[in-house]
Amino acid sequence: MIIVMRSGASAGQVAHVVSRVEGMGYKVHLSQGEERTIIGVVGDDRPIDRSQFEALDGVEKTVPILRPFKLASRDFKAQDTVVSLDGVKVGGEAIVVMAGPCAVESRSQLLETAMAVKEAGATVLRGGAFKPRTSPYSFQGLGEPGLEILAEARALTGLPVVTEVMSPEQVPLVARFADVLQIGARNMQNYALLHAAGESGHPVLLKRGMMSTIEELLMSAEYILSHGNQRIMLCERGIRTFEKYTRNTTDINAIPVIKQMSHLPVVLDPSHGTGKWEYVAAVARAGVAAGCDGLLIEVHPRPDEAMSDGAQSLKPERFAALVAEVRKVAEAVGRH
Amino acid sequence: MIIVMRSGASAGQVAHVVSRVEGMGYKVHLSQGEERTIIGVVGDDRPIDRSQFEALDGVEKTVPILRPFKLASRDFKAQDTVVSLDGVKVGGEAIVVMAGPCAVESRSQLLETAMAVKEAGATVLRGGAFKPRTSPYSFQGLGEPGLEILAEARALTGLPVVTEVMSPEQVPLVARFADVLQIGARNMQNYALLHAAGESGHPVLLKRGMMSTIEELLMSAEYILSHGNQRIMLCERGIRTFEKYTRNTTDINAIPVIKQMSHLPVVLDPSHGTGKWEYVAAVARAGVAAGCDGLLIEVHPRPDEAMSDGAQSLKPERFAALVAEVRKVAEAVGRH
């Protein structure tokens, strides 16, 4: 951390800041500039609350130097983490395609979709049993019966299953039925849930909050990692901006940025990233070209009957076309 | 809801949409424009997922007409809701000032602050025992011992206490010690927590998510209201924008907007809204001038020793000056 003093800060104010830093066990590096004095804190100062120093007289601002995450960082672990889901490897050479409906609506809907996405080339099945909805009047998911249907589809198709978990006390239940615990965008900073997912040791698909920075996403992963659970896949699913023609803005930059900063695999969700099925294939191709390790795509046999997210769900035949397109792009960038 | 057909949509596509709407029990109002056909859905269509219709062939977009919230709306309840906290009324003529430290750090720190803010004119005490922190390496709050200290401060000063609750299973515990359950910005769409808070019947201070629209805030209130709990105070605490000189951007517009649309009282948190103590008083005055019902302000006897949010915490004497300033503005707008 760098502490920048105000222009005109007194020698006493500088000395007081220095003694505070030293009193915490850090060394100080003092730099007298022409307009500002700067105090460098030497050592791993991540545990210090920078805000304290901003409250001291004569301090203009503080600037962090170290990134706040450790375990999630490439500095800590240089080689790529590969998460294995019953043999399906996320983070290796192959692009993993996870597909299925937004919500499990019925046994027949899910089984039909599961078989269709498998045939089209998906290797993981998605589907929500617990649904976070903006409105209390919207369909909230089937709950535990939905989980049982997912388990049946898993048995039928052999596809590992990813499904959302919404509260800490649901973790054991969901972990019993599913291969991957999905933590949704709205819960990215639900710390009680992150702790529970970390303790479970179960693979986690952690979605970026729609207005969370990449750094905050990595800090949420750090919560899970700090419990010894390294089986984490990060998911870019679009962020909230001022643009109105799409539901969210897919942050394509996030893919190379995360790959550079972290060893964890990155999955792109172009369905939420765009919010309209017409744009899903283009953005899925873009994600693979940019270097993502997997795709998460909403598929519904009859989108116009979907109880949620119909506008962004692909019909199975369109999904099959998307997989074929994505395959070509994957090969063009040396993946498959 | 209005369903806008694409230019060039066929008669068959229009007929199909109409039959789908009618099949759901709604009447249809058809309008043939020069460039677009528009299908109006007559009736309370809030429970329908609009996304379904956007997946139908020939549909360009759908437009909601009704606001999605009901119980939170002034249409539903015209007169202001007043939430009574052990005699302190939030939403009445008087501006309620809630103050205290970001986090309960020790018995002496809290009791000292509690007495100081009471003397300066605060009528509710704030302080966090459970703290949501971006980093797993930061101070996470004292937990239950923190709640006990709050209860002691309450007994000592007579001030009702507001403190954060972070997960559904903490609700009974926190409700036993505190007068108001605070739901933090990161948890505004933690639906399991909203349900639990709703069922508790306890007063709730619901903070707007830093990434949430006013409509989403009202929808989260709707979750609590749908359990029959009307004792809700909404809190504007700044939103995330591109501006970097302040921690958040206080959405001052939200105050008149919420007062117009909803009957629930509105509290402003200028400490988080700005992130710097130098700006807190100016924005507190602005909030009262704009019509808020209360203020939530961070006060710490020694901000430079605060374990969190030191930069935005006021010293007790500065807080006392703020209360005096706010009082004059309150009188200028006919409050006290």
Place this chain on the structure above:
Amino acid sequence: MIIVMRSGASAGQVAHVVSRVEGMGYKVHLSQGEERTIIGVVGDDRPIDRSQFEALDGVEKTVPILRPFKLASRDFKAQDTVVSLDGVKVGGEAIVVMAGPCAVESRSQLLETAMAVKEAGATVLRGGAFKPRTSPYSFQGLGEPGLEILAEARALTGLPVVTEVMSPEQVPLVARFADVLQIGARNMQNYALLHAAGESGHPVLLKRGMMSTIEELLMSAEYILSHGNQRIMLCERGIRTFEKYTRNTTDINAIPVIKQMSHLPVVLDPSHGTGKWEYVAAVARAGVAAGCDGLLIEVHPRPDEAMSDGAQSLKPERFAALVAEVRKVAEAVGRH
């Protein structure tokens, strides 16, 4: 500026950066941390493009220490700048109310409005002759005849006139008719226009771009100041965010921030800041409570016939009520 080296940067890379900095005539302050080496640049490094250094091998990032503006800063000029408009002082003790229609539509409309706002207490008249419109099919203003009408209103009422100028070659024309050159939000970074306004020596009302930071606003003022023209009023008019219930989000924080950082006066435009007349009075009161030096308010005798911005225009009687409310708040904060 601070240059942060990557973890693992070689001694040669550090030496190369140091020699580059020294080659530019600056001194270097080297700090070897545990995880990172930091190179401090001593001296006024504002003219250097930091981006160069980020292109050097081994550099992780650069961090500016000095604020990039100089002439606009309180460090440069401690006392408040007061801009005098034919006797009306902006930046002094009195709050200046500038009011009038969005656009000059006709002689009768403008003269009627001018007399009404004067009677209600406005001391400056606003009105657009050149209108920047998103659509080429919208009313673009009356042009020079509009300026003549403004001059007539000025003669009739004695109110100084503020009106927008949209391109460098219009500056002499507009300066001949108006007391203040308004530079609109969309042109805040139209540097050719800023240069022309600077050279004119005429008072300038510089509106913040709807997605510009406060720092960028001050840098645009710096362009004008660098021509020796200090007669600048900064105008906060709302920024673009994700919130949809209002046209823009009034950045109320910007008022105390600018007053702290700069000596220039600040005017608030609650009409654009909210986009709806119902919210204008509340936000106008808030602005005065927060410390602004003036208000810019759209008034139209018949908003439902306005050729632009009808939804955010006040009728004269509502404007008169607003002025009365604002007066009380001004007195509550020691202004008048």
Place this chain on the structure above:
Amino acid sequence: MIIVMRSGASAGQVAHVVSRVEGMGYKVHLSQGEERTIIGVVGDDRPIDRSQFEALDGVEKTVPILRPFKLASRDFKAQDTVVSLDGVKVGGEAIVVMAGPCAVESRSQLLETAMAVKEAGATVLRGGAFKPRTSPYSFQGLGEPGLEILAEARALTGLPVVTEVMSPEQVPLVARFADVLQIGARNMQNYALLHAAGESGHPVLLKRGMMSTIEELLMSAEYILSHGNQRIMLCERGIRTFEKYTRNTTDINAIPVIKQMSHLPVVLDPSHGTGKWEYVAAVARAGVAAGCDGLLIEVHPRPDEAMSDGAQSLKPERFAALVAEVRKVAEAVGRH
């Protein structure tokens, strides 16, 4: 347009709105819902200012139905527009790569870069002679001598040249030297400049404002089109969001959205879209995979000596590698 009346609007208020609409020569389509009355305006109502109606008593809001652009729309012109630059076709099957330095700094720098990018596969040369800079203290470009150097490079390499024009009076000068007039992000809504560029008939590269919606970009194109100039290329160059690890957020969604809505070609600028050279290749590949028609890339022989944008400039050898990668992706999506 749809006009939504407030719940409780009186019959008289409805009748008044209806008569106003009819008085403007439009037909009305009235729909009496259970909670709201809706008034549909039949006909091309793009020229009406919707804001007028929002000012009428009893009106809650208005909703546009028609998109505000016409000439830029696929409804108006179904087939793709191809802009020919001295034989180089933008918008056809081939992906056009435009490359060169941010700014022309010297004759030798530009000629060296021009030959390098040509050899690597670029077919258009970029380079700025007039530079819009946030700070008046930064390098502002060489001006006319820079244009002369560009013309020399053009003669030497045969590459058409794109360069920025910053004000209406510069248009004839720049058009004399350059093949394409670039309108920069900060000037996207500089209407005087759009008019001048439209009148010139010269090819235009119109960059999206960092704060502008896709709709606003298309409306700015509409200004140019309304002068009969169809030789427009739209450029996505990243938008401003809350994310801090990159300079801007590349809106990859914008590519399929614009291709669907408009016939104009789309160019992606991954240099500004990311702001860091390490991420440029990944995002360039993504753009091509998503369907863009061209790329605009900053290349500098010695980025660490660049007078601007060094951090996002590629060295020639890295640029050559990028072109090879992009070529493979282009073939994977059926382009070349």
